[in-house]
Amino acid sequence: MKSKQIFQQYESREVLTAYLFLIPALFVIIAFVLIPVLGTFWGSLFRDVTYLPRKFIGIQNFLYVVGNADFWRALRFTLLFTVTAVILETFFGMLFALLLNETFKGRGFLRTIILIPWAIPTIVSAKVWKLIFDYTYGMLNFFVVNLGFSGGKINWLGSSFAAFWSLITAEVWKTTPFVVIILLAGLQAIPQDLYQQAKVDGAGLFKRFRTITIKLIQPVLIIALIFRTIDSLRIFDLVYVLTGGGPGGSTKPLSMLGFEMYTNDLFGKGSAVSIITFCIVFLITIVYLKTGKFRERFS
Amino acid sequence: MKNIPLLIIIYLLIFTGCGQKNNLSFIVGGTAKTFAFWEKTIKDFKEETGIDVRMIRSATQTEMRKQQIFIALRGRKADPDVMVMDIAWIGQLSASGWLESLNNYDIDTSAFFSNIVNLADTYNNQIIGLPLFIDAGLLYYRKDLLEKYGYPDPPKTWGRLSEMALHIQKEERRNNPDFWGFVWQGAQYEGLVCNALEFFGSAGGGFFSNDNIPIVDSDENIQALQFMANCINKEKISPPNTYTDMKEEEARFIFHNGNALFQRNWPYAGNRHNEEGSPVKGLFGITVLPHFPEGKSVSTLGGWHVGISRHSDRKKDAAAFVKYITSHEVQKDMAVELGLNPGRVDVYESEELKSGFFGALKEVFLAAVPRPTVPYYAQISLVLQKYLNDAIAGNQSPGKALKKAQGEIKEIIKTYEK
Numbered sequence: 001m002k003s004k005q006i007f008q009q010y011e012s013r014e015v016l017t018a019y020l021f022l023i024p025a026l027f028v029i030i031a032f033v034l035i036p037v038l039g040t041f042w043g044s045l046f047r048d049v050t051y052l053p054r055k056f057i058g059i060q061n062f063l064y065v066v067g068n069a070d071f072w073r074a075l076r077f078t079l080l081f082t083v084t085a086v087i088l089e090t091f092f093g094m095l096f097a098l099l100l101n102e103t104f105k106g107r108g109f110l111r112t113i114i115l116i117p118w119a120i121p122t123i124v125s126a127k128v129w130k131l132i133f134d135y136t137y138g139m140l141n142f143f144v145v146n147l148g149f150s151g152g153k154i155n156w157l158g159s160s161f162a163a164f165w166s167l168i169t170a171e172v173w174k175t176t177p178f179v180v181i182i183l184l185a186g187l188q189a190i191p192q193d194l195y196q197q198a199k200v201d202g203a204g205l206f207k208r209f210r211t212i213t214i215k216l217i218q219p220v221l222i223i224a225l226i227f228r229t230i231d232s233l234r235i236f237d238l239v240y241v242l243t244g245g246g247p248g249g250s251t252k253p254l255s256m257l258g259f260e261m262y263t264n265d266l267f268g269k270g271s272a273v274s275i276i277t278f279c280i281v282f283l284i285t286i287v288y289l290k291t292g293k294f295r296e297r298f299s
Numbered sequence: 300m301k302n303i304p305l306l307i308i309i310y311l312l313i314f315t316g317c318g319q320k321n322n323l324s325f326i327v328g329g330t331a332k333t334f335a336f337w338e339k340t341i342k343d344f345k346e347e348t349g350i351d352v353r354m355i356r357s358a359t360q361t362e363m364r365k366q367q368i369f370i371a372l373r374g375r376k377a378d379p380d381v382m383v384m385d386i387a388w389i390g391q392l393s394a395s396g397w398l399e400s401l402n403n404y405d406i407d408t409s410a411f412f413s414n415i416v417n418l419a420d421t422y423n424n425q426i427i428g429l430p431l432f433i434d435a436g437l438l439y440y441r442k443d444l445l446e447k448y449g450y451p452d453p454p455k456t457w458g459r460l461s462e463m464a465l466h467i468q469k470e471e472r473r474n475n476p477d478f479w480g481f482v483w484q485g486a487q488y489e490g491l492v493c494n495a496l497e498f499f500g501s502a503g504g505g506f507f508s509n510d511n512i513p514i515v516d517s518d519e520n521i522q523a524l525q526f527m528a529n530c531i532n533k534e535k536i537s538p539p540n541t542y543t544d545m546k547e548e549e550a551r552f553i554f555h556n557g558n559a560l561f562q563r564n565w566p567y568a569g570n571r572h573n574e575e576g577s578p579v580k581g582l583f584g585i586t587v588l589p590h591f592p593e594g595k596s597v598s599t600l601g602g603w604h605v606g607i608s609r610h611s612d613r614k615k616d617a618a619a620f621v622k623y624i625t626s627h628e629v630q631k632d633m634a635v636e637l638g639l640n641p642g643r644v645d646v647y648e649s650e651e652l653k654s655g656f657f658g659a660l661k662e663v664f665l666a667a668v669p670r671p672t673v674p675y676y677a678q679i680s681l682v683l684q685k686y687l688n689d690a691i692a693g694n695q696s697p698g699k700a701l702k703k704a705q706g707e708i709k710e711i712i713k714t715y716e717k
Binding site: 049050051052070134135136153155157158159160163243244245246247248249260263264265266 | 362365366369372373391394395396397477486487488538539540542543544553674675677678681685688689692694715
């Protein structure tokens, strides 16, 4: 539906009132989203270091960033991290959501405790994971050595491979509950008689899951995927605490690359990285929205 | 709408804040103990001069402290007037024109470590800061263990250090599987650059030549970096998480709990090791860091300096305050109460400090070298952190890593030299 059609249903006075109600929200969006994004873009066009005069340099900051091996490494890590984390979260999220949708004793209790990881601030859970992975005093090494899985201690954050999977473990642990809540809400909205009818028609468990559950849960699933993808693309706190981007910069996400530039007073280049990250997130969101067919579904 | 005037007042209050009184502001970071010390000093200063000073407590992390100060200076704010700055920022602060020259305020600098004032606090022939307290890398060693295994003296060379560490680590591991020969700072952060400068310098290398040309990939540096990597990966006298976790506190914990023979750390660690209840109290000694056969010992200069903002609106009072907190008396109190090492040489001669820990440190400070003082040091450090860490992690050879670092540093210089 085009916006013109929407407005035709109402009198002009009502439209005016609607706009008046919208103004506060619009103000917030413009002041805290639009202006900062445009301001960052403007800043990315300057050479902005404190000890030299500020100078307009066009897209040179972008050329620098794109020509920098660190940028491609960070981009690769960010995408790999996002894809891996989102797939695992969706898988485990679906598993737990299906489980918690069944009626059994202690369901309420389980539904509550499964939310705990999501309720803990990331910086706190990251610190706890850091202790678990710690080489000298960590719980994981304690078990690995004492249960005889490995001859010696393992440096969980020491190689890029191990550090990647340590990060994924912590991230999946933390964010799966979010997927569970959203999917659980979707599951509960599915009318039970659909399953009954399918049963009567002789559909097996797997077929019922494929034709009813997956189909009807899809809109909620897409919402969960959008949120998780955008969040993972912006990953910062977990990496900052656990690996600091190491070893050797192999687990440095785009957000940390920008952060490093800002803290070292490369405001122009940092802005360029931020704008590029913004564009990537924006594009991926559009792809999701198109494939999710939200317009048809919700209007 | 009779409430509109009220609304306007509320908005004004929200957006303008309650105005600050225009007193002298002093930004400093530290622990609760540090803040208590400065509060007392500020009170004494007021009694003596009648000048009110407001203390701004800055963040715990060094990089956050830097941002706090830099944002205010970029915005040309009149506050803070007096600031305590890490030695690593001074090059950039002074090149940005943000530090007031102290030459106009009749401050006598002759009592301070002249090597430090010359190398770190002088910009365009102007004194722009003074060392409030200084730091330099030291070697901590376990006296009792060296004695037990028949070594009369701490090692003079790195080769000797690794020999002793290998031997004693092997013996001690029989009873204590968590024992390590040598702990130092290898995580990817500024501390790694400080450690590397000491290894490099003691092989006759360094980051920059005397006329500020980068010499990062010199043979001496490659040899030194190879030694650092070998400690972790070949001799295994340093823990494998050296390059992931090991910062000052991580190294200190290991040594503190009696789980290390040698430790490279700043002087603060010695104060902690000497506290009541410390497992290594009285069992350790400090000395200058070892060197390679063809070089001499080098310590990286750390520490915090005090300066006056160019944008300050009360420069005269600010200078009086700087003079006060760098006076003999306050510097001595700082040493006694906080265990910090004064920037004034004459304090080390006083009765309270002459013997013991402080006496031994003076020699180290006299020979300490600063990190490069170029304005773009922060970016050079980032490059160094990345490649040094990658090399000690064993991901690439020291030669290759330093060659790449040298290339990137040259690029940075090309971009920013005028």
